[in-house]
Amino acid sequence: MRLGxxxxxxxxxxxxxxxxxxxxxxxxxxxxxxxxxxVVSAHRMALSIxxxxxxxxxxxxxxxxxxxxxxxxxxxxxxxxxxxxDAWFDTLDAATTTQIFQASVDxxxxxGSGFGCSDSLxxxxxxxxxxxxxxxxxxxxxxxxxxxxxxxxxxxxTDTPGALNGWLDSAGYAIDPSTQPVIDAYVAxxxxxxxxxxxxxxxxxxxxxxxxxQLGASPTLPLRMVAIGSGANVAITLFMITEGRWEAxxxxxxxxxxxxxxxxxxxxxSNYGELRTKVLEQNxxxxxxxxxxxxxxxxxxxxxxFSFQGFRTYTTAGNGAFAxxxxxxxxxxxxxxxETTDGACSASFANVGKSGAMVSNPCPAGVPLDDPSCGEVGxxxxxARSLSCGPLDDLAVxxxxxxxxxxxxxxxxxxxxxxxxxxxxxxxxxxxxxxxxNMHQARIGTNVDAFCGDGSAAPVxxxxxxxxxxxxxxxxxxxxMALAAIAVAARRRLGATRA
Numbered sequence: 001m002r003l004g005x006x007x008x009x010x011x012x013x014x015x016x017x018x019x020x021x022x023x024x025x026x027x028x029x030x031x032x033x034x035x036x037x038x039v040v041s042a043h044r045m046a047l048s049i050x051x052x053x054x055x056x057x058x059x060x061x062x063x064x065x066x067x068x069x070x071x072x073x074x075x076x077x078x079x080x081x082x083x084x085x086d087a088w089f090d091t092l093d094a095a096t097t098t099q100i101f102q103a104s105v106d107x108x109x110x111x112g113s114g115f116g117c118s119d120s121l122x123x124x125x126x127x128x129x130x131x132x133x134x135x136x137x138x139x140x141x142x143x144x145x146x147x148x149x150x151x152x153x154x155x156x157x158t159d160t161p162g163a164l165n166g167w168l169d170s171a172g173y174a175i176d177p178s179t180q181p182v183i184d185a186y187v188a189x190x191x192x193x194x195x196x197x198x199x200x201x202x203x204x205x206x207x208x209x210x211x212x213x214q215l216g217a218s219p220t221l222p223l224r225m226v227a228i229g230s231g232a233n234v235a236i237t238l239f240m241i242t243e244g245r246w247e248a249x250x251x252x253x254x255x256x257x258x259x260x261x262x263x264x265x266x267x268x269x270s271n272y273g274e275l276r277t278k279v280l281e282q283n284x285x286x287x288x289x290x291x292x293x294x295x296x297x298x299x300x301x302x303x304x305x306f307s308f309q310g311f312r313t314y315t316t317a318g319n320g321a322f323a324x325x326x327x328x329x330x331x332x333x334x335x336x337x338x339e340t341t342d343g344a345c346s347a348s349f350a351n352v353g354k355s356g357a358m359v360s361n362p363c364p365a366g367v368p369l370d371d372p373s374c375g376e377v378g379x380x381x382x383x384a385r386s387l388s389c390g391p392l393d394d395l396a397v398x399x400x401x402x403x404x405x406x407x408x409x410x411x412x413x414x415x416x417x418x419x420x421x422x423x424x425x426x427x428x429x430x431x432x433x434x435x436x437x438n439m440h441q442a443r444i445g446t447n448v449d450a451f452c453g454d455g456s457a458a459p460v461x462x463x464x465x466x467x468x469x470x471x472x473x474x475x476x477x478x479x480x481m482a483l484a485a486i487a488v489a490a491r492r493r494l495g496a497t498r499a
Contacts, residue, residue, distance in 0.1 A: 042060065042234060042235040042236070042237075043058060043059065043060050043226065043234065043235070043236045043237070044057075044058075044059045044060075044089050044093065044209075044236075044237045044239075045057060045058050045059075045221065045236060045237070045238045045239070046088070046089070046092065046211075046238070046239040046240075046241065046398070047219075047221065047238060047239070047240055047241070047242075047427070048241040048242070048397070048398040048399075048400075048402075049217050049218070049219055049240075049241075049242050049246075049427075050217065050242075050243070050400065050401030050402045051216070051217055051401055052215070052216075052400060052401030053213055053214065053215055053216065053217075053400055053401055054213075054214045054215075054216065054217055054218040054219075055211055055212070055213050055214075055397055055398060055400075056073075056211065056212045056214075056221075057084055057088065057089070057209055057210070057211045057394070058073075058209065058210065058211075058212075059089055059209035071195065071196045071197075072164075072168070072193055072194070072195045072225070072228075073193065073194050073212060073222065073225065074186040074191040074192070074193055074222050074225055075155075075191060075192050075193065075194050075212055075214055076191065076192070076214045076215070076216070076218060077157070077190070077192050078214070078215055078365070079155070079192065079194065079212050079213065079214040079215075080212070080213045080214075080365050080366035081148050081153050081155075081194050081196065081210055081211070081212050081213075082148055082210065082211050082212075082213065082366065082397075083148045083208050083209075083210055083211075084208060084209040084210055084211045084394055085208070085209075085334060085337075085339050085391065085392055085394055086208065086209065086337050086339065087330055087331075087333040087334040087336075087337050087339055087392060087394075088209070088330065088394040089209060090333050090337070091314075091326060091329050091330040091333045092239045092326070092409075092411075093237065094314075095314060095326045095329060096239070096291065096292040096297075096409070096411040096438050097438065098256075098272060098276075098291055098292075098438045098439075098440070099438060099439045099440070100261065100263070100270040100272045100440055100441075100442060101263075101305075101439070101440065101441045101442065102263040102265065102268075102270075102441075102442055102445070102451075103262070103263045103441065103442040103443065103444055103445035103448075104441070104445075105265075105445050105448045105451060105452065107451070107452035107453075139158055139160040139163035139166070139167075140156055140157070140158045140160075140163050140164060140166075140167045141156065141157045141158065142154055142155070142156060143155040143156065143157050143192060148196070148210060153194060153195070153196045154194070154195050154196075155192055155193070155194050155195075156192060156193045156194075156195060157192045157193075158187060158193075159187060160187070161180075161184040161187060161188075162180055162184065163187075164183050164187065164193060165179065165180045165183060168195075176228075179228050182224050182225065182227070182228065183225075185224065186222075186224070186225065194212065196210070211394070211397065213365060213366070213397065215365070219246070219249075219426060219427040219428065220424050220425065220426050220427070221238070221424060221425035221427070222424050223416070223420075223421045223423065223424050223425050224421065224422065224423065224424055226421060227418060227421035227422070230418065230421070231418075232417065232418060233285070233415055233416065233417050233418070234415075234416055234418075234421070235413075235414070235415045235416075236412075236413070236414045236415075236416065237411065237412070237413050238288075238411070238412040238413075238414075239409065239410070239411055239412075240408070240409070240410040240411075240412065240427070241298065241398045241399075241402070241407060241408075241409060242402075242407070242408060242410070242429075243402055243403060243406040243407055243408070244406065244408055244429045244430070244433055245290075245293045245295075245408045245410050245429070245430045245432075245433050245434070246408075246410060246427050246428060246429055246430060247288065247290060247410075247412070247427065247428070247429075247430040248288040248412070248425060248426070248427060248428075249426040249427060249428040250423065250425070250426045251283070251286050251287060251288050251414075251420075251425060252282055252283035252286060252287040252288070253287070253288055253290065253430075254279045254280075254282060254287050254288070254289050254290070255279070255289065255290050255291075255436060256272065256275050256276055256279055256289065256291070257275060257279075258440050258443070259443055260275060260443070260444075261275070261440055261441075261442040261443050261444065262442055262443070262444035262445070262446055263442035263444070263445050263446070264446045264447050265445060265446065265447045265448050265449075265450040265451040266446075266447035266450040267447075270442050272440075276289065276413075280413070280414065280415045284417070284419070284420070285415065285416060285417040285419075285420055286416065286417075286419075286420040287414065288412045288413070288414045288425075289412065289413045289414065290410065290411070290412055290430075290436050291411045291412070291413050291436065291438055292409070292410065292411035292436055292437070292438040293408060293409070293410040293411070293430075293434070293435060293436040294408065294409055294435055294436075294437075295406070295407070295408050295433075295435070296353050296354075296404075296405070296407070296408075297326060297407075297408060297409025297410075298325070298326050298327050298353075298395070298398075298399075298407060298409050299325055299326075299327045299349055299352050299353030299404050299407070300325060300353035300354065301324050301325055302325075302326075305439050311324060312324075314326065314328075314329035314332070315329075315332070316329075316332045316333055316335070316336040321335075321343070323346070325349065325353070326409065327346065327349050327353075327387075327395055328346040328349060330392065330394070330395060331343055331345065331346040331389050331392060332346075334389065334391075334392040339391055339392060340389050340390045340391055340392045341390070342389050342390050343389075345388075345389035345390075346389065348386045348387070349387065352382060352386070352387065352404050353404050353405070354404070354405050355382060355403070355404045355405055356403050356404075356405050356406075357380055357381055357382050357403065357404075358381050358382065358401065358402070358403050359381070359382045359383075359384050359387065359396075359399040359400055359401065359402055359403075359404065360377040360378060360381040360382065360383065360384060360400065360401070361384040361385075361396065361397070361400040362374050362375040362376055362377050362383065362384075362385075363375075368393075369384065369385045369388050369393055369396060370385075370390075382404070384396040384397070384399060384400050387399055410436075411438070
């Protein structure tokens with residue numbers, strides 16, 4: 001199923017869609033048998049940070065067709081690995097993907113100005129471990145063995161340099177000697193390691209994203225480990241769920257210069273991709289681009305395009321259902337993916353977004369939210385279980401320890417060369433707590449005669465310029481009529497799809 005993103009002011013106009021990811025798996029460092037040539041090319045990650053816990057979700061895209069490969073992630077002692085849902089990344093990605101609209105133009109004697117929309121640009125959908133049976137030997141302690149969804153998992157601990165590499169090597173993997181200093185550095189920093197593999201009989205396409213829950217705040221992404229098994233460059237999309245807008249502390253931070261956005265009416269495309277590439281190439285490629293940042297981005301309604309009165313809504317193609325928040329869209333996507341059968345549960349989200357109370361999970365670490373061992377939350381706290389819908393518990397896990405009204409959803413993007421993966425990414429609150437919108441109107445129009453037909457067209461003065469810090473511009477005459485026409489076509493396409 002595809003998750004669509006629509007502007008609801010005049011009509012349910014489909015602006016963007018994302019195909020559900022397949023052939024994907026989480027990956028810290030990937031180790032493959034000698035017969036395989038798998039290379040990790042991209043990651044989708046999410047990181048929720050509160051004083052109570054840190055949660056890392058991870059899903060990769062890879063080149064190759066591995067029969068088996070190892071996934072190894074450095075974690076703080078006591079970390080728990082759990083299976084996630086496809087709907088989580090499907091929704092976060094689709095709802096925050098950059099949208100570029102054509103520039104407004106004055107067609108002179110042709111009767112007015114026009115406005116339209118493009119395909120989504122700049123956002124990317126990314127779609128990608130064997131456990132030794134010798135108990136790890138005297139230098140490696142197996143802290144825990146278990147299963148998580150389609151995975152077999154093992155948590156390892158060692159304080160001996162080289163021991164983990166030896167353990168993996170004894171399990172039949174060709175360990176590049178160059179990886180040993182990286183792993184030994186994590187060992188010296190008192191990290192444990194979680195390794196996973198697909199259970200016997202499971203096809204690669206059955207693999208699911210996973211999440212790792214650690215106690216306490218840990219604003220660090222283990223890029224040194226990510227480098228193992230990656231290619232010359234690795235594209236990363238990172239969703240931050242934090243109180244306040246966060247950004248990189250030890251890398252360059254940037255945004256796309258939207259004032260330079262242009263729209264070619266002949267090719268029906270913008271130059272956003274070119275601008276984005278130039279931004280990501282800054283500082284030798286060691287740059288992180290903020291593409292979306294909204295306070296209340298998960299649980300609150302977000303303002304519509306430009307100065308229209310109204311809010312964004314989201315829909316999953318094929319079921320005709322609409323959601324007014326990203327959190328509610330997560331449930332709709334879960335229904336479309338057949339990951340849940342309960343769509344009514346999102347009604348309990350409605351009044352949470354503006355609350356200053358803390359969300360609290362009364363269940364022990366690693367215990368499902370519906371387990372009888374779960375206790376009760378404290379007075380004045382929000383029960384995290386009210387943010388879950390059966391198996392769809394990523395939202396509940398992400399919000400544990402956070403105050404909803406202060407929570408931002410931020411999308412960071414990078415395309416890091418291997419040289420930039422020599423240090424972990426450290427994150428911190430941004431100096432400027434400003435909104436970054438993912439919806440933009442091009443400021444400049446080229447080949448506008450292809451739109452107006454007589455060559456007399458010119459950009460509408462002031463069209464697309466910012467009137468506030470949130471990236472929304474002024475309403476122009478004819479914009480509503482143009483959207484209405486697009487909406488009629490969208491309804492026809494939707495009707496044909498349903499038929």
